[in-house]
Amino acid sequence: MVADDNLRTALTGAGLGAVLLELVRRIADAWQRRDQQKAQDRQKASAASQDAAEQLRRYLERQIEDLRRELRQVEEEADDRERRFRESERREAQVRQSVVEFATVVSVLLPEIPERAQRRLQAALERMRQVSGLG
Secondary structure (H helix, E strand, O other): OHHHHHHHHHHHHHHHHHHHHHHHHHHHHHHHHHHHHHHHHHHHHHHHHHHHHHHHHHHHHHHHHHHHHHHHHHHHHHHHHHHHHHHHHHHHHHHHHHHHHHHHHHHHHHHHOOHHHHHHHHHHHHHHHHHHOOO
């Protein structure tokens, strides 16, 4: 009987040891799978974060390029307007100079022109001076 009890105890102990060993092995495997899953989740999160950062970078680069293109266009338009304004000022100065020269020539020649034509020319000169701003 004692041998049977010892055998039973040994078998029970061995069974319990085997069960405990299996339990420890399963817990270790579960812990390892959990760690692997965490590592995979971190990798996925990191990859998603990198992807989002790359998409944001590309978006911002496109926005910057669009703004640069728009700025160049605005600068070109401003340059064109400035050039046209300077050209109109130059033409205005030429017209004023021509009007002054014409008025001077007519004023010099006025005494040589018949009196009736003088009045008409004098009136025309006055209108031209008023319109041209030459006073």
